[in-house]
Amino acid sequence: MRVIAAMSGGVDSAVAAARAVEAGHDVTGIHLALSRNPASYRSGARGCCTIEDANDARRAADVIGIPFYVWDMSDRFHEDVVEDFMAEYAEGRTPNPCLRCNEKIKFAAVLDRALGLGFDAVVTGHYAVVRDGADGVELHRASDAAKDQSYVLGVLTQDQLRHSLFPLGDTPKPLVRQEAARRGLLVADKPDSHDICFVADGDNAGWLREKMPDAVGTTPGPILDESGVEVGRHSGTLGLTVGQRRGLRLGVPAADGRPRFVLDIEPVSGTVTVGPREHLAVDRIEGIRPRWCGAAPTRLAGDGVAVQLRAHGDEHRATVHVEDDAVSIELLDPAFGIAPGQAAVIYDGSRVVGSATIASTRRVEG
Amino acid sequence: MTRAPRTVYLDHAATTPMVPAAVEAMSAHLLEVGNASSLHASGRRARRVVEESRETIAQALGCRPGEVVFTSGGTEADNLALKGAFWSRRAGDSRRVRILSTGIEHHAVLDPLHWLAEVEGAQIELLAVDRDGRLSVAALREALERSADETALISVMWANNEVGTLQPLDEVVALAAEYGVPVHTDAVQAVGAVPVDFAASGVDALTLTGHKVGGPYGVGALLVRRELGLTALLHGGGQERDVRSGTIDVPAIAGFAAAVELAVKEQSVYAARVGALRDQLVTGVLSAVPDAVLNGAPSGDGRLPGNAHFSFPDCEGDSLLMLLDAQGIECSTGSACSAGVPQPSHVLLSMGRSEAEARSSLRFSLGHTSTAEDVEALVAAIGPCVERARSAGMR
Numbered sequence: 009m010r011v012i013a014a015m016s017g018g019v020d021s022a023v024a025a026a027r028a029v030e031a032g033h034d035v036t037g038i039h040l041a042l043s044r045n046p047a048s049y050r051s052g053a054r055g056c057c058t059i060e061d062a063n064d065a066r067r068a069a070d071v072i073g074i075p076f077y078v079w080d081m082s083d084r085f086h087e088d089v090v091e092d093f094m095a096e097y098a099e100g101r102t103p104n105p106c107l108r109c110n111e112k113i114k115f116a117a118v119l120d121r122a123l124g125l126g127f128d129a130v131v132t133g134h135y136a137v138v139r140d141g142a143d144g145v146e147l148h149r150a151s152d153a154a155k156d157q158s159y160v161l162g163v164l165t166q167d168q169l170r171h172s173l174f175p176l177g178d179t180p181k182p183l184v185r186q187e188a189a190r191r192g193l194l195v196a197d198k199p200d201s202h203d204i205c206f207v208a209d210g211d212n213a214g215w216l217r218e219k220m221p222d223a224v225g226t227t228p229g230p231i232l233d234e235s236g237v238e239v240g241r242h243s244g245t246l247g248l249t250v251g252q253r254r255g256l257r258l259g260v261p262a263a264d265g266r267p268r269f270v271l272d273i274e275p276v277s278g279t280v281t282v283g284p285r286e287h288l289a290v291d292r293i294e295g296i297r298p299r300w301c302g303a304a305p306t307r308l309a310g311d312g313v314a315v316q317l318r319a320h321g322d323e324h325r326a327t328v329h330v331e332d333d334a335v336s337i338e339l340l341d342p343a344f345g346i347a348p349g350q351a352a353v354i355y356d357g358s359r360v361v362g363s364a365t366i367a368s369t370r371r372v373e374g
Numbered sequence: 375m376t377r378a379p380r381t382v383y384l385d386h387a388a389t390t391p392m393v394p395a396a397v398e399a400m401s402a403h404l405l406e407v408g409n410a411s412s413l414h415a416s417g418r419r420a421r422r423v424v425e426e427s428r429e430t431i432a433q434a435l436g437c438r439p440g441e442v443v444f445t446s447g448g449t450e451a452d453n454l455a456l457k458g459a460f461w462s463r464r465a466g467d468s469r470r471v472r473i474l475s476t477g478i479e480h481h482a483v484l485d486p487l488h489w490l491a492e493v494e495g496a497q498i499e500l501l502a503v504d505r506d507g508r509l510s511v512a513a514l515r516e517a518l519e520r521s522a523d524e525t526a527l528i529s530v531m532w533a534n535n536e537v538g539t540l541q542p543l544d545e546v547v548a549l550a551a552e553y554g555v556p557v558h559t560d561a562v563q564a565v566g567a568v569p570v571d572f573a574a575s576g577v578d579a580l581t582l583t584g585h586k587v588g589g590p591y592g593v594g595a596l597l598v599r600r601e602l603g604l605t606a607l608l609h610g611g612g613q614e615r616d617v618r619s620g621t622i623d624v625p626a627i628a629g630f631a632a633a634v635e636l637a638v639k640e641q642s643v644y645a646a647r648v649g650a651l652r653d654q655l656v657t658g659v660l661s662a663v664p665d666a667v668l669n670g671a672p673s674g675d676g677r678l679p680g681n682a683h684f685s686f687p688d689c690e691g692d693s694l695l696m697l698l699d700a701q702g703i704e705c706s707t708g709s710a711c712s713a714g715v716p717q718p719s720h721v722l723l724s725m726g727r728s729e730a731e732a733r734s735s736l737r738f739s740l741g742h743t744s745t746a747e748d749v750e751a752l753v754a755a756i757g758p759c760v761e762r763a764r765s766a767g768m769r
Contacts (some may be wrong), residue, residue, distance in 0.1 A: 036696075077696055124766025125693055 009128040010034045011173060014114055015068060015076075017061030019188045019195045020133025020176055022068035026191055027175035028131045029072055035131070037069035037076040040118065042085040043206060064195050071192050079121070081113055088112035090206060097216050098223045100273040101349025102249045104160070104319065105204055107363070111163035111299065119171055129171045136161050137177035137358075138169055145169045147301045147360040152180040159316050162353035162363035163299040213247025220246065229278025231258060234271070239282065245275045251288055251345020258282065269345065289342035289372040293317075295335035295352050295364025305361060306330050312357035315339075317346050317366070328354055328361075335364040342372045382703040382751045386680055386741025387535055387563060392629070393588035393742065395636050400590055400629030410622040411613055420624045427631030434638040435582075435597060436571035443596045443614045444627055448562040448583035449482040450607075450618075451596035455558040455579040456486045456529060458604030458617065460496060463526035463556075465605070470526040472497045474517050474555075476509050476541075477724035478534050482581075483560055484720070487529075497524070500724075506671045507539040507725045515549055522553035530557070532564035532580075536708040536721040536737055537670030538681025540568065547576035556602050562586050562594075566637030567645060567678050578602040582634070584626065588742060589633030593626035640742075648740050649679035651749055655738060656682050658753030663760050669722065669735065680740040683708065685727070686760050689734050693763040701755050708737040 011033045013025035028035045039062045062078060069076035089108045096103035119130050135150035136158040144166050150156040164172065176184055188196035203210040217226055225246035230238045240258035242248065252270045262268055268282040293315070298304070307329055314323040315337055325340040337352055346369050354361040383391075392400075408420030425439070432439040445451045456473065463470045473487060477500040490496035499521075501513040509530055518525065528550050533540045543559060550557045556578035564570050566587045572580055579602055583594035598604060606612075610619030637644070653673055659682070660666055667685045671677040686694060691707040698705060708719050718732035738752065 036700075075696075075699065077692070079692065121693070121766045124762070125697065126762060 010126065011036075011129045011131050012118065012122040012127050013037045013074070013131045014118060015039050015065035016133070016201075017058075017064035017068075017195065017198075018133065018201060019185060019193065019198055020135070020181075022065070022072070022133070022193050022195050023184050023188050023191070024131055024133040024173075024175045025068070025074065026072045026187075026193070028173060029074060031175070033131075033173075035072075035074045036127070037065065037072070037074045038079045038118070039065040039076070040085075040113070041078050041080045041082055042089075042113075044082045044086065064198065068193050068195055071194075079118065081117055084117045085109070085113055088117075093204075094216065094220055094223075096349045097212075097246055098220065098225055098275065099349075100225070100245060100275040102347035103349045104351055105206075106160045106319070107163050107351050110160055115164055115168040115172060119168065123171065129173050131173040131175060133176055134161060134174050135176050135181070136174045136360075138172055138174055141302075141359075143302055148177070149355070149358040149360075150177045155181045158355075158360050159319050159321075159351070159353050162301070162351060162360050164301060165299060166302050169301060213244075216246040217244065224278070225275045227278050229280065231256060231280045231282055233262075233268070234281060234283045234287065239268075242278075242280055245273050245278060245280060248273055248280060250347040256282065285344060287371065288344040288346075290344075290346050290369035291339050291342050291372045292370035293337040293339070293346065293352055293366055294368045294370075295337060296333060296367045298330065298333060298335050298362055298364040300362035301360050302362075304330060308354065308356060308361060310356075312355070314355050316353045316355065317343055318350050323355065326354075337364075380702055380751075382748045383743070384703065384705045384738040384740065384748060384752060386744070387586075387678075387737065387739035388706055389585045389591070390588055390741040391743055392585075392590060393633055393636055396584075396589045396629040396633040399632035400625045403625040403628050406624075408624070410624055411611060420622075423624050423628050424622055427627045430631040430635050431595060434635050435565070435580075436573045436575075437597045440615070441572070441597050441599060443598055443618055444622065444630075445594050445596055445614075445618060446592055446620075447585070447594040448480075448560065448581050451581040451583070451594050452480070452482040452558075452560055453486050454596050454604060454607050454618065455581060455598070456483065456527065457490060457607060459527045459556065459558065459579065459602060460490055460494065461605035462603040466603075469524050471495060472499065472521055472525040473527050473529060474499050474501060474514065474525060475529045476501050476503055476531070478503050478507050478536075478539075478721045479529065479531055480535055480560055480562075483529055483531070496526075503724055505726055506676075507534050507537045507669070507721060508671060508676070509541050509546070511542055511545045511549065514546060518549060518553045518555065522555060525553070525555045528555055528557045530559055532559045532561035532570065533568065533678050534670070534721060535563045536719060537683045537725070538563075538678035538739075539671040540564075540676050540678070543575060543577065551576065563678060565634065566641055567648075567680060569641060570638075572597045584630040584633060587633045587637040589630040590626045593623055593630045595630075644742060645679040648742075648744060649673070651740050651744055651746065652680055652682055654746070655740070655749045655752060658749060659684060659738075659756050662753055662757035666760075669725070669727075680744070682738045682740075683735065684738075685722075685731050685735045686763070687731075687734060689760055689763045690766065691733055691735050693766050694736055694759055697759040697762055698752075698755060701751075701759075703752055703755055706737045706739070708735060 015021045015037045089105050093105045134157045135155040137148040149158045207215045226244040228243050231240035233239050239260040271283045272281040309327040315326045324343050327338045329336040348366050351363045353363040408416035410420040410424045428439045428442045487498045491498045502510045558579040559577045560581045562583045565582045578599045580597040585591045604617045606617045608619045669683045718729045722732035
């Protein structure tokens with residue numbers, strides 16, 4: 009096949025590209041320029057947006073021996089990912105821009121362009137497995153549970169998956185690093201990227217305030233306990249997340265001295281409610297905007313059915329009902345700190361069935 | 375993608391292969407010891423090579439040897455001319471803080487100008503160009519009438535590197551003389567392609583570089599009249615007329631001089647041969663892609679002989695470049711790659727084109743090694759590549 013290798017400048021995508029070459033594919037490397045102003049987005053080699061990262065990707069392509077180009081996707085990325093990120097936070101939700109980027113950029117804008125240019129697939133360094141199943145291709149968790157990235161790929165449709173290659177899904181990360189070193193790739197010991205690539209220092213709240221100085225969520229407001237008593241003040245709801253504990257600087261200690269967590273965010277009135285951890289427990293999730301890796305299911309139940317509610321989060325056993333674009337998830341055991349805006353990715357065993365965006369949750373009556 | 379066996383190199387405006395005479399001249403000195411500033415016999419031998427090279431270049435380009443300042447290339451020569459003249463003119467008269475230039479200059483001119491504006495308080499006025507990318511002389515006249523007393527320098531390129539349009543330098547020089555303002559020109563694309571005579575042109579400073587004329591990389595020169603005082607950028611041993619320090623690169627200068635000498639000697643033959651190839655290329659591309667648009671001045675006296683620059687509507691230049699590259703055909707989007715993100719060409723934007731038009735553009739530039747087979751290969755490939763790139767869409 010003729011494939012496009014999306015190369016971030018990190019070790020994973022470099023090894024994935026090298027493996028694609030070794031598998032006999034005709035590989036062309038590309039680096040996505042996602043920032044309109046790269047210097048301001050990141051300093052150092054932590055993310056996927058810096059000039060150093062582009063150079064690292066270029067050098068990896070040299071070593072692998074494939075052509076290399078930079079594709080400017082900065083406008084699309086801004087419209088589809090960054091603006092969505094801001095709009096979601098402004099509504100008091102907690103988006104996951106990595107899923108959005110996979111859905112709209114890497115396996116949409118990039119894939120479409122690649123197919124248009126005569127390529128057959130896009131290869132990335134994601135830790136996940138695509139394999140043939142009874143009803144088309146299936147997306148599965150990676151063998152290295154610690155690195156598994158099937159969660160952020162849970163937005164891909166059958167058509168997108170058919171044109172995707174994830175050569176690292178069967179390999180633990182330490183072996184990928186060893187392989188990179190063996191292949192002479194200088195990124196072998198480059199640190200993993202964390203956080204959100206376009207937020208330079210990992211400070212989401214600070215970034216959002218800078219970008220949206222006039223948003224409703226920048227107005228200071230009260231932090232109330234569940235009885236309505238003011239226990240602190242916040243400088244704006246932007247960047248606060250349901251389930252958050254740190255950084256609240258509550259002035260009035262809880263009567264029982266136990267830690268308190270954000271239970272609810274109301275951006276318009278600027279009200280934040282806090283309470284003890286057990287009040288974060290939810291047993292039902294309503295999801296919207298479902299994305300299915302294959303045919304849309306109507307009901308999922310049984311031993312293997314589970315949902316994952318955040319990146320690197322635990323699995324929660326569940327039963328799932330689907331009616332058109334509404335996805336109801338009953339959790340068999342309660343989950344804690346579930347933030348609207350995050351994705352609920354639905355698994356059957358190791359297989360990803362699909363995902364939905366969390367619209368609302370039901371608290372466990374206590 | 376499958377690699378083509380043969381490379382069709384159509385990017386001579388970026389850099390052109392060294393000519394054998396330059397390789398010979400350069401390699402003759404690579405193993406010789408001798409710092410051109412040393413006083414012993416080896417030093418004198420090295421110095422002699424440098425001074426003979428200086429005389430060769432002066433002879434070829436119509437200046438005096440003492441007017442040749444060797445630099446590390448075109449970018450340094452442009453920086454020296456702009457910053458050096460700005461500082462020196464402002465030191466002589468504190469009102470002179472204005473530089474007149476055009477929006478279609480190379481970044482080696484535009485970036486120093488922006489830097490001077492930001493850091494040194496210079497006032498930069500980028501004069502309008504027409505749809506073909508030719509400076510509006512009326513705009514220059516108007517600017518001089520308005521602010522000649524505050525103007526330190528005029529900088530207008532001899533020929534544009536992207537669309538190949540020659541600039542009305544005679545008129546610029548005549549107007550500048552009326553107002554007593556010195557003129558710098560970046561002529562890196564012009565030397566060897568069109569007749570260039572420093573004294574006859576009347577400019578006060580002229581930039582040229584080795585690797586665009588068949589010489590080595592990393593060496594160039596600023597031709598500069600002694601009357602135009604320059605403040606130094608690089609301080610050290612003062613090797614070049616005290617305005618440029620740094621140990622002199624003897625082999626590179628020898629290769630550079632050999633290349634300039636040959637390029638100037640062959641210029642008219644080169645222009646006729648390469649111009650005819652370029653005309654074939656334009657005709658062939660326009661017949662393969664009828665809605666393609668040739669940008670820049672019409673082929674003829676107003677345009678560099680080796681330059682062809684097109685917009686391909688509904689087509690991403692980046693996509694097209696990649697598809698051609700996969701077939702071994704090498705060209706340029708003409709866009710500057712600032713920080714890894716390809717920007718739409720400032721030249722086309724200055725010429726009044728939209729961002730989409732700018733992004734749909736490609737430059738093919740011919741040179742001394744170009745052949746009719748190169749042109750035929752492009753003409754055969756361009757139609758299907760444009761079709762393919764169109765199906766991949768615009769961003």
